[in-house]
Amino acid sequence: MRIFLNFLLFQRNIIFTALPISIIIAALTAESSNFGFFYMLSSLLIHISVYSIKAPEELYFYLNNGITKLHLFLSTLFVSIFMILISQLLE
Amino acid sequence: MSKLQLDSVQKTYDGNKILNDVYLQCSTGEVVGLLGRNGSGKSTLLKIIFGTLDADSRFLKIDDRVFRESKIVSDIKYLPQDSFLIQSINVKNTIKLFLSRRCSRIVLDLPLIRPLLSERVGHLSLGQKRTLEVLLLLYSESRFLLLDEPFNGLSPTSREVISQLIQDRKKHKGIIITDHDYRNVISLSDRIMLMDHGNLREIHDPDHLAHYGYLT
Numbered sequence: 001m002r003i004f005l006n007f008l009l010f011q012r013n014i015i016f017t018a019l020p021i022s023i024i025i026a027a028l029t030a031e032s033s034n035f036g037f038f039y040m041l042s043s044l045l046i047h048i049s050v051y052s053i054k055a056p057e058e059l060y061f062y063l064n065n066g067i068t069k070l071h072l073f074l075s076t077l078f079v080s081i082f083m084i085l086i087s088q089l090l091e
Numbered sequence: 092m093s094k095l096q097l098d099s100v101q102k103t104y105d106g107n108k109i110l111n112d113v114y115l116q117c118s119t120g121e122v123v124g125l126l127g128r129n130g131s132g133k134s135t136l137l138k139i140i141f142g143t144l145d146a147d148s149r150f151l152k153i154d155d156r157v158f159r160e161s162k163i164v165s166d167i168k169y170l171p172q173d174s175f176l177i178q179s180i181n182v183k184n185t186i187k188l189f190l191s192r193r194c195s196r197i198v199l200d201l202p203l204i205r206p207l208l209s210e211r212v213g214h215l216s217l218g219q220k221r222t223l224e225v226l227l228l229l230y231s232e233s234r235f236l237l238l239d240e241p242f243n244g245l246s247p248t249s250r251e252v253i254s255q256l257i258q259d260r261k262k263h264k265g266i267i268i269t270d271h272d273y274r275n276v277i278s279l280s281d282r283i284m285l286m287d288h289g290n291l292r293e294i295h296d297p298d299h300l301a302h303y304g305y306l307t
Binding site: 055060065 | 141143163165168169171173174175176177178179180187188189191192228231
């Protein structure tokens with residue numbers, strides 16, 4: 001449960017930023033069906049910028065809990081795929 | 092008693108040998124002080140032990156378990172030079188997310204922490220953050236801790252608090268510590284190692300530090 005909450009914490013910042021960005025892009029481009037794709041792009045960019053450039057030391061919080069960089073990357077990918085599925089369902 | 096053994100560590104950067112066949116061991120109940128000039132490879136060595144940096148060669152053993160590849164070992168925790176805490180959550184949640192239920196109960200009850208529980212980590216002073224980080228590691232279930240400059244940028248009062256915490260908990264852990272303030276490291280350590288031109292030497296008498304050019 002604690003490890004799952006760690007993943008949620010990691011994803012929280014990404015979701016809160018990537019979600020509005022992808023909604024705005026989808027609205028501006030009138031491509032609502034591509035919302036999931038926009039989310040994937042923006043979340044991967046945020047993942048890289050926040051945890052590789054802005055606050056790389058925060059990664060050690062997760063690494064010390066046994067969550068590796070690969071696990072974190074996969075979690076971002078997983079949420080992105082979930083968003084793509086949702087956007088496909090809403091189409 | 093558990094023992095961490097590191098052997099045959101070699102690391103080269105741009106053709107320069109940073110670590111040359113380094114051997115280091117640490118047992119639970121002892122503090123090993125790692126000294127060396129800036130850029131001598133202390134942090135590199137700690138990251139190699141923790142598993143976040145690949146070495147050209149590395150042999151890590153904890154008791155009978157051998158870890159040949161660079162990977163994070165749950166029995167080792169690492170304190171980086173800068174704060175690793177998540178700034179946007181409060182102290183209570185930080186403790187609950189970092190430690191097991193049993194360990195977090197103990198830390199949540201510490202007089203040092205109780206007044207800070209509802210504070211956001213981002214609002215804590217540097218000394219409070221470092222104290223919290225050191226507490227999280229000291230009360231974790233991992234048997235070995237790598238502390239990379241735990242006293243960096245701290246006031247004398249905060250240094251004293253952290254030194255005391257390490258002294259109090261060291262019987263449960265094997266601790267490898269490095270810091271620019273060599274006096275703190277020497278006073279805390281049971282053994283002193285000096286990183287010198289890629290080699291690790293055991294220093295039996297702090298006066299010998301001058302002999303190897305670490306002190307003038």
